[in-house]
Amino acid sequence: MSNYKSFVGRIGLVGITNILISLSSLIFIPIITKSFSTSEYGMWAQVLTTVALLPNIANLGLPYTMVRFLSSEHDKEKFKQSFYPMIAVTTLSTLAILLVFIIFSGAISEALFDGNIYILYVTVLISFFACINLMLITFYRTIKKMKRYSLYLILQSYIGVFVSIYLTIKGYPLEIVVWGLFVGYFTVFLLMAINILRYLGFGFKFSTLKEELAFALPTVPSNVSSWVVDSSDKYVISIFLGSAAVGCYSPGYALGSVLLMFLSPFAVLLPAILPEYYEKGDMDEVDKYMKYSMKYYLLLTVPAAVGLSILSKSLLLSITTFDIAQNGFLITPFVALGAIFMGIYGITNNILILNKNTMILGKLWIFVAILNLILNIFMIPYIGILGAAIATLMSYIFAFIVTAIKSKEYMDLPFEHKSSLKIFISAAIMGLIVYLINPTGIVNIIWVSILGALIYFIIIFALKTISKKEINMIKSFL
Numbered sequence: 001m002s003n004y005k006s007f008v009g010r011i012g013l014v015g016i017t018n019i020l021i022s023l024s025s026l027i028f029i030p031i032i033t034k035s036f037s038t039s040e041y042g043m044w045a046q047v048l049t050t051v052a053l054l055p056n057i058a059n060l061g062l063p064y065t066m067v068r069f070l071s072s073e074h075d076k077e078k079f080k081q082s083f084y085p086m087i088a089v090t091t092l093s094t095l096a097i098l099l100v101f102i103i104f105s106g107a108i109s110e111a112l113f114d115g116n117i118y119i120l121y122v123t124v125l126i127s128f129f130a131c132i133n134l135m136l137i138t139f140y141r142t143i144k145k146m147k148r149y150s151l152y153l154i155l156q157s158y159i160g161v162f163v164s165i166y167l168t169i170k171g172y173p174l175e176i177v178v179w180g181l182f183v184g185y186f187t188v189f190l191l192m193a194i195n196i197l198r199y200l201g202f203g204f205k206f207s208t209l210k211e212e213l214a215f216a217l218p219t220v221p222s223n224v225s226s227w228v229v230d231s232s233d234k235y236v237i238s239i240f241l242g243s244a245a246v247g248c249y250s251p252g253y254a255l256g257s258v259l260l261m262f263l264s265p266f267a268v269l270l271p272a273i274l275p276e277y278y279e280k281g282d283m284d285e286v287d288k289y290m291k292y293s294m295k296y297y298l299l300l301t302v303p304a305a306v307g308l309s310i311l312s313k314s315l316l317l318s319i320t321t322f323d324i325a326q327n328g329f330l331i332t333p334f335v336a337l338g339a340i341f342m343g344i345y346g347i348t349n350n351i352l353i354l355n356k357n358t359m360i361l362g363k364l365w366i367f368v369a370i371l372n373l374i375l376n377i378f379m380i381p382y383i384g385i386l387g388a389a390i391a392t393l394m395s396y397i398f399a400f401i402v403t404a405i406k407s408k409e410y411m412d413l414p415f416e417h418k419s420s421l422k423i424f425i426s427a428a429i430m431g432l433i434v435y436l437i438n439p440t441g442i443v444n445i446i447w448v449s450i451l452g453a454l455i456y457f458i459i460i461f462a463l464k465t466i467s468k469k470e471i472n473m474i475k476s477f478l
Contacts, residue, residue: 017150022261024157028165029251030319032177035168038324039114042243045250046112047123047178049231054127055134056224058094061216062086063138067271068353069212070142079143080200085209087135094131098124112235114243122178129185136192146269148195152188160184218362225365229372229395230257230342233388236376241384249385251320252328255308256335256389262300263343266293270350278354283411286354290414293347299465301340302423303456306431309333311445318442327385334389341396347414348400351407360406368399419465426459 025048033041066086070079101108101124109117133156140149164180237245270293277285308315312332316325352360372395379387404413430452439448460466 017153017264019261020154021157022258024161025254026258026319028161029254031165031168033247033251033320033324036174037244038247038321039243040174040247042238042246042250043113043116043119043174044178045234045246046238046243047119047126047181049234050112050123051127051130051181052231053224054094054097055131057220058097058131059090059134060093060213061218061220062090062212063134064271065212065216066135066138067142068215068275076200080202082209082212083139083200084202086212087132089209089213090131090135094128098128101127112238116175118175119178122175122182126178126182126185129182129189133185133189133192136189136196139192139196152192155191156184156188158184159187215356218359220362225369228369229365229392229399232369232373233376233380233392236373236380237385237388240380245385248324248327249331249388250328251316251324252312252331253335253389255312255315256305256332257339258308259301259304259336259339260342262297262304263339263346266297266343267346270347271353274350274354287411287414290347290350291416294344294414295416295419297343297347298340298420298423299460301343303427303430303453305333305336305340306427307434307449307452308336310431310435311439311449314438314440314445315442317440318445330386331389334386334393338389338393338396341393341400345396345400345403348407349403351410352403355410357406361403364399364402368395371395371398422460422463422465426456426463426465429459430456 032044036044066083070082101120105117105120109115109120113119133152137149137152137156140146140152160181160183162180163183164177167177167180234246234249237249270289274286274289277283277289309332313325313329316329316332320328349361372391375391375394376388379391383390407413433455434448434452437448437451439445
């Protein structure tokens with residue numbers, strides 16, 4: 001019971017962290033969309049997209065490998081002899097990739113930033129620290145120091161956002177505002193680097209690097225391809241429709257993808273917890289953790305997806321401009337549903353990872369990425385930005401189906417069918433009530449959201465979706 005309580009506590013901590021991070025990006029949307037043109041906001045969105053892309057390539061799958069190989073290592077000497085070579089390899093690969101961006105800066109800036117090469121150079125600099133910071137933050141995840149892990153993630157996000165907000169309010173152009181993101185990443189880099197050096201000391205030994213790269217490299221196509229599905233649509237939209245269309249697409253997409261913050265606690269904690277039980281052969285514990293994770297994920301995301309889909313137009317009218325809301329509100333339902341399938345996939349794929357069958361995931365996401373690009377290229381010119389949202393949804397559904405089929409070869413899928421049905425029924429009733437009220441204005445939306453959440457959880461408890469044991473565990477944690 002204490003193990004599960006600790007697990008729930010960590011889920012709560014990481015969950016709150018990701019809620020705060022998601023809020024930080026949403027806080028800036030009304031400020032930047034009303035301070036700059038839709039086209040300029042589209043360029044800002046491309047900066048964020050590019051900074052999210054490069055760590056998926058440059059880190060060579062080593063962050064996940066660090067968690068898988070070192071989460072059970074308690075000898076500091078052995079730990080640092082694996083950790084520092086990973087950092088060295090990541091630094092070299094990052095510099096190599098950023099050099100390519102600089103060499104082809106003219107063509108890339110034309111395609112993504114309306115020819116603004118200065119913004120591209122700042123993006124490259126931010127991306128360097130984004131790549132290194134991902135490795136350093138993963139260190140705290142690996143040693144299960146979740147408070148520090150959460151603190152650094154929050155600082156990185158909020159320092160960058162608040163500096164960017166300050167620069168925007170002071171009337172600086174977008175070329176200066178993007179430096180706010182750099183301040184956030186660089187400040188947190190210094191804090192983490194100093195702290196880790198004090199904790200570990202310093203030492204190099206490349207003896208285990210070959211085995212770790214053998215595990216890591218097959219995951220790179222999966223990481224890059226998942227980024228292609230998640231974010232490359234903005235690149236394709238920019239090429240076919242221009243930066244203004246990206247500006248209309250991004251807020252609706254941001255609302256729908258907020259649901260992925262509920263996946264983050266499970267994506268962070270399960271890979272660090274499950275290997276310990278798996279290596280002992282305790283498959284009952286593995287199954288329990290997986291089922292709890294799936295149940296809690298659906299418990300939170302299904303009603304959130306219903307609420308966001310119904311309220312998307314009202315929300316966008318409140319936080320952006322009329323043009324963005326009118327053109328982008330239909331994006332949210334498709335992205336929200338896609339986020340649910342992505343989360344289900346993200347929990348289920350732990351079965352394949354535990355069995356070190358990462359090659360399947362790599363091949364799968366290469367195919368999914370190609371499928372997504374083809375769908376985007378064919379659909380965006382004909383049905384506009386809605387085509388990108390539909391392509392994203394179809395890609396996530398396909399990824400989940402294939403992963404579920406392959407995972408079932410090793411163990412049963414982590415679903416509780418009765419509780420899942422009750423969750424969908426509760427969310428549908430709540431959604432109908434919110435739809436009938438149809439609130440307008442941010443204050444009314446907040447009140448109706450609170451009312452909807454109360455109605456949903458009253459039905460959840462009435463249907464006994466959560467057992468007494470789970471309720472007692474949550475009470476004990478609180």
